[in-house]
Amino acid sequence: MIPEIGHFSLILALLVSLVLGSFPIIGAARGNTVWMGLAKPLAGVQFVLIAFAFLCLVYAFAFMDYSVLYVANNSNSKLPLQFRIAAVWGGHEGSLLLWALILSIWTVAVSLFSKRIPDDMRARILGVMGLISVGFLLFMLMVSNPFERLIPAALDGRDLNPLLQDPGMIFHPPMLYMGYVGFSVAFAFSIAALLGGQLDAAWARWSRPWTILAWIFLTVGIMAGSNWAYYELGWGGWWFWDAVENASFMPWLVGTALIHSLAVTEKRGSFKAWTVLLAICAFSLSLLGTFLVRSGVLTSVHAFATDPRRGIFILAFLVVVIGGSLLLFAWRASTVGRGGKFDVVSRESFLLANNVLLAVAALSVLLGTLYPLFLDALNLGKISVGPPYFDAVFAPLMAPAIFLMGVGPIARWKEAALPELAKRLRWAFGISIATAVILPLMLGNFTPMIGLGLFLAFWVFATTAELVYQRLGKSDLPLMGRIKANSRSWWGMVIAHLGIAVFVLGVTIVKGFESEIAVKMLPGDVAHLAGYDFTFDGVVDRKGPNYEASHGQIHVTKNGVLRTILEPEKRLYTVTNMPMTEAGISPHLIHDLYASLGEPLDGGAWSVRIYHKPMVEWVWFGCLMMAFGGFLALADKRYRLKKRAPSKEITSKAVKSSKKAKA
Amino acid sequence: MALKARHKRFVLIGIGLALIGLAAMLILNAFQSNMVFFYTPTQVAKGEVPKNTGFRIGGLVEVGSLKRGDDGLTINFVVTDTSKTVPVIYKGVLPDLFKEGKGVVAQGKIGADGLFVASEVLAKHDENYMPPEAAAALKSAQEQSKTLVMPTK
Numbered sequence: 096m097i098p099e100i101g102h103f104s105l106i107l108a109l110l111v112s113l114v115l116g117s118f119p120i121i122g123a124a125r126g127n128t129v130w131m132g133l134a135k136p137l138a139g140v141q142f143v144l145i146a147f148a149f150l151c152l153v154y155a156f157a158f159m160d161y162s163v164l165y166v167a168n169n170s171n172s173k174l175p176l177q178f179r180i181a182a183v184w185g186g187h188e189g190s191l192l193l194w195a196l197i198l199s200i201w202t203v204a205v206s207l208f209s210k211r212i213p214d215d216m217r218a219r220i221l222g223v224m225g226l227i228s229v230g231f232l233l234f235m236l237m238v239s240n241p242f243e244r245l246i247p248a249a250l251d252g253r254d255l256n257p258l259l260q261d262p263g264m265i266f267h268p269p270m271l272y273m274g275y276v277g278f279s280v281a282f283a284f285s286i287a288a289l290l291g292g293q294l295d296a297a298w299a300r301w302s303r304p305w306t307i308l309a310w311i312f313l314t315v316g317i318m319a320g321s322n323w324a325y326y327e328l329g330w331g332g333w334w335f336w337d338a339v340e341n342a343s344f345m346p347w348l349v350g351t352a353l354i355h356s357l358a359v360t361e362k363r364g365s366f367k368a369w370t371v372l373l374a375i376c377a378f379s380l381s382l383l384g385t386f387l388v389r390s391g392v393l394t395s396v397h398a399f400a401t402d403p404r405r406g407i408f409i410l411a412f413l414v415v416v417i418g419g420s421l422l423l424f425a426w427r428a429s430t431v432g433r434g435g436k437f438d439v440v441s442r443e444s445f446l447l448a449n450n451v452l453l454a455v456a457a458l459s460v461l462l463g464t465l466y467p468l469f470l471d472a473l474n475l476g477k478i479s480v481g482p483p484y485f486d487a488v489f490a491p492l493m494a495p496a497i498f499l500m501g502v503g504p505i506a507r508w509k510e511a512a513l514p515e516l517a518k519r520l521r522w523a524f525g526i527s528i529a530t531a532v533i534l535p536l537m538l539g540n541f542t543p544m545i546g547l548g549l550f551l552a553f554w555v556f557a558t559t560a561e562l563v564y565q566r567l568g569k570s571d572l573p574l575m576g577r578i579k580a581n582s583r584s585w586w587g588m589v590i591a592h593l594g595i596a597v598f599v600l601g602v603t604i605v606k607g608f609e610s611e612i613a614v615k616m617l618p619g620d621v622a623h624l625a626g627y628d629f630t631f632d633g634v635v636d637r638k639g640p641n642y643e644a645s646h647g648q649i650h651v652t653k654n655g656v657l658r659t660i661l662e663p664e665k666r667l668y669t670v671t672n673m674p675m676t677e678a679g680i681s682p683h684l685i686h687d688l689y690a691s692l693g694e695p696l697d698g699g700a701w702s703v704r705i706y707h708k709p710m711v712e713w714v715w716f717g718c719l720m721m722a723f724g725g726f727l728a729l730a731d732k733r734y735r736l737k738k739r740a741p742s743k744e745i746t747s748k749a750v751k752s753s754k755k756a757k758a
Numbered sequence: 759m760a761l762k763a764r765h766k767r768f769v770l771i772g773i774g775l776a777l778i779g780l781a782a783m784l785i786l787n788a789f790q791s792n793m794v795f796f797y798t799p800t801q802v803a804k805g806e807v808p809k810n811t812g813f814r815i816g817g818l819v820e821v822g823s824l825k826r827g828d829d830g831l832t833i834n835f836v837v838t839d840t841s842k843t844v845p846v847i848y849k850g851v852l853p854d855l856f857k858e859g860k861g862v863v864a865q866g867k868i869g870a871d872g873l874f875v876a877s878e879v880l881a882k883h884d885e886n887y888m889p890p891e892a893a894a895a896l897k898s899a900q901e902q903s904k905t906l907v908m909p910t911k
Contacts, residue, residue: 451774479796615831704851
């Protein structure tokens, strides 16, 4: 009965979203306040209905209802409860439901925290989000119903893919989806601006916190996924440039461009059309990413042959959303108006250059991800484009972007002077060049890539230090007062940029100085790597809730002193008969020691892989710093003016306060 | 000496276009030189594969073909698409799901002796999942054997 109630609740949600997607938008066009006023309560009702349907599916998983096809395919009675619940989003249908749920959460959040937004703008924003919801609910109800019954019921489920049976599965997908779907808010703001023909500094100020919040979620989601791959796959890698990762990275690149472009739109009124275009692209790439990962098209482009309706629906949906919004953009972009003028050398043009570089980088990822699929779909042969392509493309695209990152925040808006910039940055430049040459020589390995990476990392450190020094050094206030004198969003930018530097430093060091060995080890054997001695103590059998494990132990010593004990595991998940590797990792600020079991060989020996990963944790720590910077920006006072004022007053205030806030 | 505003704008646009052109060249060039093509064992047998660059082969690991060196890490096996076979040598730890009789994809180069030296062996994700390339190799081999068998009937 419960699954039917959930199904029915989804149908009701579709009806509600149809009304939400039509009446408020029409009302906004006609000035009908009653129709516009429908948006807010409808957003709430839609959320309740979808959340209820979601809980019904959770219930079916938690209480092992194997008469539901989706549950039978993705769960098993031996699966622990937390993974049974995470299994709700372990497959295609359930992840669509999670998508729809998160969309309804964002919609209701916008409806609650939009008191300052004019009625017609809010009605349009919520209406557009309602339309997106219509698309997803229709898709689910027509071709991907998670509540479909299996008659007769299965005795037990086929189990969740063992690769997904990990705490990472509980956090990573919801985080990522919060990011993906969060860009729908920026998208809806942009479409609303195009429809209303109104795009001013106030608009940018309203949409900025939403975009930053989505970007934070996406950043943390990608970071969690990378970390998960690092310890779960047993290959010591943290980024593989595979299509699933690329699908999340493309919206991140465009989203990063978007939050910077929005900053210019808010402060200077420029880049309006570009901001709108980026918002459309960020959300389109999120949609594309969702479908790429969850439709099975990656494992085989012919996956749709089993259910061609799904493929057709997805293509149609993408065409309507992307094509429709781009058409609207082409038609209405001129109405949003041109921004303030700026000089060739100015903060605006540095930001514009960075935006273009990020967009081009996203395009290059898109090419590498989609082109092999196209060839395959057209039966023109099978190719793969692996990490070498992305490595070759990314270094030359990101290097100038990161270089400009050091210059941009120091340059003046509108018109900057090159000689003055050069004067302010000469110390930073000297320090970072010196570090880039001396540090690798001290560490005993100099390659151009290591030099470039270190130069960029220290360039960002040094220029940011220069920036902070200039801002804090000029005042007589006590230190805390000087810190508080700058806005939280400015500090957010500082922290996020330092996060990039930490990230680049981590990537450079781990890529340049990591080492690994693969050896056959009998109990008692010792392997040597990076000055450490790894002694294999052997393997004992252990039993997990739904797997059998060979639990290995390796103790690590340096000069005879015990440093750490690694406990890698090889598991066999009995339901699916699938082996899995659990790496044994000793994480550390300076370096990770990492071991994973390969295969059992004769006589109690195992093949073992051992890795030394210097500063790899900095990669993820850098991402967390970026996210934290985002949170600081969100906490900025100017987003929390509670009182609702007439929009004209806000606009004039915004101009004043923006002049005050940043030079 | 100062440029007029309009000229400045042209300079900006010009620089922008030049840089985008450069980036496009870079991307396409990198793409061209890093594409890895896929061949079936039948194509390898016919000699349709490149001599000096790497490529991928796929199919099933022939049952009974897996041999390990004394170091436990040098591995010989044979990839088959049920009509032709390719001997492969690989040094390293095999992925979790590598098994005789199951699908596999290997990337590497072929030597003059016809031995495929793999730098990477891929076999992933689940028990029933066949790497798409491996599935395609089997399918095309089956189709070819049909066309060969049909006329004789």
